[in-house]
Amino acid sequence: MKPTDYFSIKYVPKDSFEVNENLIFLDQTKLPLEENYVSTDNYERIAEAIERLEIRGAPLIGIAAAYALALSLKNIQADSEKVFNLAYERLARTRPTAVNLFQALDELKNEFENLPDKKKAFEILLSKAKEIHKKDEEYCLKIGRNGLSLFRQKSNVLTHCNTGKLATGGIGTAFGIIKTAYENGLVNHVYADETRPLLQGLRLTAFELEKNNIPFTLQADSSAAELMKQGKVDLVVTGADRIALNGDSANKIGTYNLAILSNYHNIPFYIAAPSTTIDKKIATGEEIVIEYRNSKEIFHIGETLISPENYNAFTPAFDVTPAHLISGIITEEGLFTFPYNFIR
Numbered sequence: 001m002k003p004t005d006y007f008s009i010k011y012v013p014k015d016s017f018e019v020n021e022n023l024i025f026l027d028q029t030k031l032p033l034e035e036n037y038v039s040t041d042n043y044e045r046i047a048e049a050i051e052r053l054e055i056r057g058a059p060l061i062g063i064a065a066a067y068a069l070a071l072s073l074k075n076i077q078a079d080s081e082k083v084f085n086l087a088y089e090r091l092a093r094t095r096p097t098a099v100n101l102f103q104a105l106d107e108l109k110n111e112f113e114n115l116p117d118k119k120k121a122f123e124i125l126l127s128k129a130k131e132i133h134k135k136d137e138e139y140c141l142k143i144g145r146n147g148l149s150l151f152r153q154k155s156n157v158l159t160h161c162n163t164g165k166l167a168t169g170g171i172g173t174a175f176g177i178i179k180t181a182y183e184n185g186l187v188n189h190v191y192a193d194e195t196r197p198l199l200q201g202l203r204l205t206a207f208e209l210e211k212n213n214i215p216f217t218l219q220a221d222s223s224a225a226e227l228m229k230q231g232k233v234d235l236v237v238t239g240a241d242r243i244a245l246n247g248d249s250a251n252k253i254g255t256y257n258l259a260i261l262s263n264y265h266n267i268p269f270y271i272a273a274p275s276t277t278i279d280k281k282i283a284t285g286e287e288i289v290i291e292y293r294n295s296k297e298i299f300h301i302g303e304t305l306i307s308p309e310n311y312n313a314f315t316p317a318f319d320v321t322p323a324h325l326i327s328g329i330i331t332e333e334g335l336f337t338f339p340y341n342f343i344r
């Protein structure tokens with residue numbers, strides 16, 4: 001029987017039965033048909049999980065990478081600097097777009113470099129990783145509460161990709177807003193884009209909506225314009241993987257389409273993300289590195305090959321929505337509107 005609750009990631013300390021301390025994560029590539037948890041203390045296994053999207057979603061990637069970098073030093077006494085640098089470089093190569101990954105890795109790097117005695121590095125970095133995890137959980141709750149101001153009446157909400165517990169350390173970002181608003185009687189119905197090609201909407205958001213008993217309808221990504229034309233969408237809310245200082249926001253491929261469609265139909269279009277998704281080093285979205293995925297992902301649905309594999313394919317995993325198309329960005333600090341100035 002399937003457990004009624006689920007988690008994306010959990011750090012399990014050594015218990016009285018001498019069970020090794022491990023990171024346990026839910027393999028998201030198998031959802032929703034299989035709820036398979038993987039237990040590991042191997043940073044390379046966690047790096048692979050991030051690459052393969054067993055672990056995914058901007059905040060969760062950062063949290064997992066932090067645990068992985070700490071774990072690289074478990075049982076290491078000599079040469080810890082060499083091991084740390086190798087693990088840092090490996091984890092930084094996993095996925096390029098979500099800035100949370102680099103922010104988390106750099107937080108640990110800063111901590112490590114300032115340690116006078118590297119013998120305690122594992123414990124100290126582990127507590128830093130736990131702190132990053134806990135902070136994201138708190139940010140999600142605040143984003144959920146801040147998002148209530150977007151609802152003027154009981155609304156129909158459209159969302160894209162997956163932004164819930166499976167993508168973060170807490171209740172989620174855009175999903176956290178939907179969940180909090182639903183619990184406050186402000187959500188009538190959720191429309192979830194399937195999110196081609198890896199189907200995070202169909203497989204993961206639907207899984208989370210069902211677990212939370214929130215009424216929903218799935219649709220092919222290409223149905224959004226028709227849904228809006230029929231007057232079935234009151235607002236759109238999605239997450240983000242990296243936000244530039246001017247508010248340009250990278251998110252799952254297809255988000256930019258939704259922003260254009262929302263503006264055309266006069267429907268508010270919001271982005272929800274923790275402040276750790278804001279890249280304070282870049283002025284505009286032009287500087288965001290967009291990940292291109294293997295074309296295999298276009299030609300397969302799940303494990304099944306559905307077309308010849310030698311066709312050319314255009315495979316960006318993310319697109320950048322220009323700031324002027326975004327009605328507001330909700331972080332744990334509140335609602336920001338165009339022109340964006342994230343310093344309060």
Ligand code: MRU
Binds near residue numbers: 058162164238241253
């Ligand atoms: O490729 P993914 O599944 O990692 O992409 C995830 C998204 O685009 C999410 O919308 C984003 O990370 C926000 S998660 C709170």
